[in-house]
Amino acid sequence: MSGSRKVLIVSGVALALWGMGFGLYYALFVEHQTLDQIGGSLAASFSDAASGDVIASRAALQTYADTQFDYVRSVDVHSHWIGLAMLLIVFGVAFDRVRFLERQKLLLAWSLVIGSVTFPLGVIFQTLDRGIIPQALAAVGAALVIIALAIIALGFARTERN
Amino acid sequence: MENTTAFESMGARRLLIVGGITLVVAGMIFGDVFAVFVLHQNANRIGAALMAATDAVASKDSALVLAQFTNIGGMLENRGTKVDAHVHMIDFGYLALLLALIQPYVALTELTRRRLAKLFLLGAVMLPVSVFLIHYVGLSYSPLSSIGWASISADLGGLLVIVACAGELIGLWRHARNSREAESQNVTPKEITWASRTLLAGGTLLILAGFLHGAFYAVFDLRNYETQDQIALETMINASVAQQNSAARNMRDTNTVVEGYGMIQAEKAVNIAAHSHIIEFGLLAILLAFIQQYVFLAERWKRRWAVVMLTGSVLLPAFVLLELQFGLIAGGVADAGGLLVIIALIGMLVGVLRNKGQVDATEGAAA
Numbered sequence: 001m002s003g004s005r006k007v008l009i010v011s012g013v014a015l016a017l018w019g020m021g022f023g024l025y026y027a028l029f030v031e032h033q034t035l036d037q038i039g040g041s042l043a044a045s046f047s048d049a050a051s052g053d054v055i056a057s058r059a060a061l062q063t064y065a066d067t068q069f070d071y072v073r074s075v076d077v078h079s080h081w082i083g084l085a086m087l088l089i090v091f092g093v094a095f096d097r098v099r100f101l102e103r104q105k106l107l108l109a110w111s112l113v114i115g116s117v118t119f120p121l122g123v124i125f126q127t128l129d130r131g132i133i134p135q136a137l138a139a140v141g142a143a144l145v146i147i148a149l150a151i152i153a154l155g156f157a158r159t160e161r162n
Numbered sequence: 163m164e165n166t167t168a169f170e171s172m173g174a175r176r177l178l179i180v181g182g183i184t185l186v187v188a189g190m191i192f193g194d195v196f197a198v199f200v201l202h203q204n205a206n207r208i209g210a211a212l213m214a215a216t217d218a219v220a221s222k223d224s225a226l227v228l229a230q231f232t233n234i235g236g237m238l239e240n241r242g243t244k245v246d247a248h249v250h251m252i253d254f255g256y257l258a259l260l261l262a263l264i265q266p267y268v269a270l271t272e273l274t275r276r277r278l279a280k281l282f283l284l285g286a287v288m289l290p291v292s293v294f295l296i297h298y299v300g301l302s303y304s305p306l307s308s309i310g311w312a313s314i315s316a317d318l319g320g321l322l323v324i325v326a327c328a329g330e331l332i333g334l335w336r337h338a339r340n341s342r343e344a345e346s347q348n349v350t351p352k353e354i355t356w357a358s359r360t361l362l363a364g365g366t367l368l369i370l371a372g373f374l375h376g377a378f379y380a381v382f383d384l385r386n387y388e389t390q391d392q393i394a395l396e397t398m399i400n401a402s403v404a405q406q407n408s409a410a411r412n413m414r415d416t417n418t419v420v421e422g423y424g425m426i427q428a429e430k431a432v433n434i435a436a437h438s439h440i441i442e443f444g445l446l447a448i449l450l451a452f453i454q455q456y457v458f459l460a461e462r463w464k465r466r467w468a469v470v471m472l473t474g475s476v477l478l479p480a481f482v483l484l485e486l487q488f489g490l491i492a493g494g495v496a497d498a499g500g501l502l503v504i505i506a507l508i509g510m511l512v513g514v515l516r517n518k519g520q521v522d523a524t525e526g527a528a529a
Contacts (some may be wrong), residue, residue: 001267006338009264013331016257016322024320032309039238042395043231046215048398050224052406057399065392073386079249083441086256087369090448093263094362097354142380146373153366 005106011113012088019081026074034074037067070127077120084115084116084145091152098155107153108148117145174275175207176514177263179453181283182258183398183511185502186446189251190289194500196244197493204241208234209424212398216416219402240297252442254286254323259449261330268333269340278329285322290314357464358454364472365447372441379433387430394423425486432486443475443503450510457513467509474502496527 001009045060091098091112098105122138211234218226261282269273292315299312306314401416450471457464477499484492 001338010331010334010338013327013334014262017327017331020320020324020327024317024324027313028317031167032313035239039231039235043228043235045395046219046231046399047224047227049403050219050227050401052222052223054403058396061392061395061399065388065394068391069388079438082253083445086253086260086445089260089264089380090445093260093452094448097362111404119182138380141376142373146370146377149366149370149373152362153370156366 001101002095002105002110004102007106007109007113008092008095011116012085012092014085015088015113015116016082016085019078019085022081023038023078026078029034030074031071034067034071037072038064041067055098073123073127077124080120080123081116084120088112088116094156098152100155105155108151111144112148112152115141115148119143119145174272174279175262176456176517177276177283178258178262178265178278179456179514180511181279181286181504182255182262182449183514184341184454185255185258185283185286186252187255187507187511189248189255190500190504190507192244192251193248194497194504196248197500198497200244201241204237205424205428208237211237211421212423213413213417213420216398216420217413219399219410220405220413220416222406234419235293236297243293243296247290249438250293250519251286251290254282254289256442256449257323257327258282258286258445259453261327263452264330264334266454267337268330269336270329270333274329275333278326278333281322281329282326285319285324285326288319288322289316290319292319334519355454355461355464357461357468358451360468360472361447361451361454364468364475365444365449365451366463368444368447368472369441370444372437372444375433375440376437383429383433387426390426391423394419394426396422421522428486429524432482436483439482440475440479443478446503447472447475453510453514456517458517459509459511459513464513467506467513470502470509471506474499474506477502 005092041064043120045057045064048054048057048060091109095109098108098109119138119141120138122134122141125134125137128134211230215227215230215234217223218224218230258279261279265275270278292312295312296310296316299310304314324455398416399421401419402413405411405416450468454464454468457467459467478496479499481488481492481496481499485496488516
């Protein structure tokens with residue numbers, strides 16, 4: 001097996017395991033509590049408003065928005081890590097059909113692996129810090145994946161022509 | 163080591179291919195049934211409960227508010243667990259197909275690989291079925307305060323899948339250490355057929371389109387939707403509070419905001435559905451490109467199923483996106499797209515079931 005295929009397949013299986021492990025941890029220790037908090041704070045914001053306590057209502061709504069923000073990103077990260085892992089393994093299997101030099105394919109494989117790790121990592125960091133750095137990390141990761149994907153598509157097309 | 167390319171009737175690779183396609187088909191049928199008979203009706207009920215909650219705020223009735231939100235929570239759990247069951251069943255199907263493809267690189271005995279395949283499929287069925295049951299089983303007889311037996315069973319299913327994947331990873335590691343041993347074995351077919359080529363190229367383009375759409379959504383829409391979501395809820399509450407001391411209560415404004423809130427949820431839902439479906443169909447198409455060598459059908463039928471598969475894969479996400487503009491017509495076309503994918507998958511599954519090792523026999527004869 002070539003080096004680029006090995007990088008893609010081993011990284012893909014490892015990332016799938018990591019993504020599933022993260023999902024299992026999240027489901028066991030975080031998700032149920034988070035869902036309770038989302039539902040509870042939204043209900044509290046309406047309930048407080050019914051009692052005439054507008055300040056408490058707004059605070060509860062803010063808690064709802066913040067928790068929802070974190071929840072959406074955590075679930076996204078879980079699904080994206082596993083989805084990207086599958087993509088890595090699939091391309092690992094198909095990489096013989098990408099007609100580039102092995103050195104270029106290795107670079108392409110590492111770009112895809114780094115992008116697949118850093119893009120969801122940037123997204124999950126947004127739950128800790130909503131500043132520019134996590135967003136930039138996610139954007140760079142996503143860009144790496146998209147560029148690598150476009151070049152791989154080109155590589156497949158070259159194979160077909162040849 | 164035993165021949166890792168074997169495709170005998172109960173071999174690890176055949177088990178994973180048949181199990182994988184079956185999981186994808188079952189997950190898609192479940193998704194179609196859910197979309198047609200549950201999704202929209204459930205959304206309408208949630209909207210009605212939210213309107214009732216705003217009415218209760220205007221009436222200063224906190225108990226009724228909490229009752230409505232308990233009701234909404236139940237409906238959201240019902241919806242969420244069904245979406246989770248649909249997604250996990252299909253994704254485990256993909257993973258099964260992937261594991262089937264990497265079997266030649268898993269340096270374990272056929273018996274161990276078969277056991278790992280069975281363990282994987284057991285977990286892959288157990289998790290989505292248990293998730294589906296969460297809404298119905300609830301906390302009955304549960305020893306825990308917030309996690310029911312169905313959730314525990316689902317987590318156990320997930321653990322089985324992880325253990326099976328870890329076993330496959332060990333096999334890959336052993337192969338990597340002794341790579342020369344199986345260097346000659348290759349998962350990719352020696353001859354690339356038209357169907358395989360079309361699925362590979364089409365799948366890659368679908369994934370690229372899905373990533374570009376996802377990036378656009380994340381950059382330009384996601385944060386806006388989250389802000390709009392919060393503003394709509396705040397406006398909803400304020401409009402209800404404004405009616406608390408009104409002699410002649412008028413809930414028209416509040417109801418308009420609730421409807422607007424529903425539209426925001428719908429826009430988010432169609433964008434996410436289109437994004438995930440186009441990428442998953444792309445992955446599936448690429449996986450199926452490699453499965454073609456095990457599909458024991460005439461070449462013209464393989465071509466037909468490939469075209470049907472890709473047509474459905476484009477139709478479903480494209481018309482899901484158009485659902486908000488064209489309503490039921492677009493929804494119908496999207497469902498028809500899903501049906502095309504299901505038909506193509508069943509066609510290919512029949513081909514795999516007809517295959518009793520002819521590929522290996524042919525390769526062996528050629529050798």
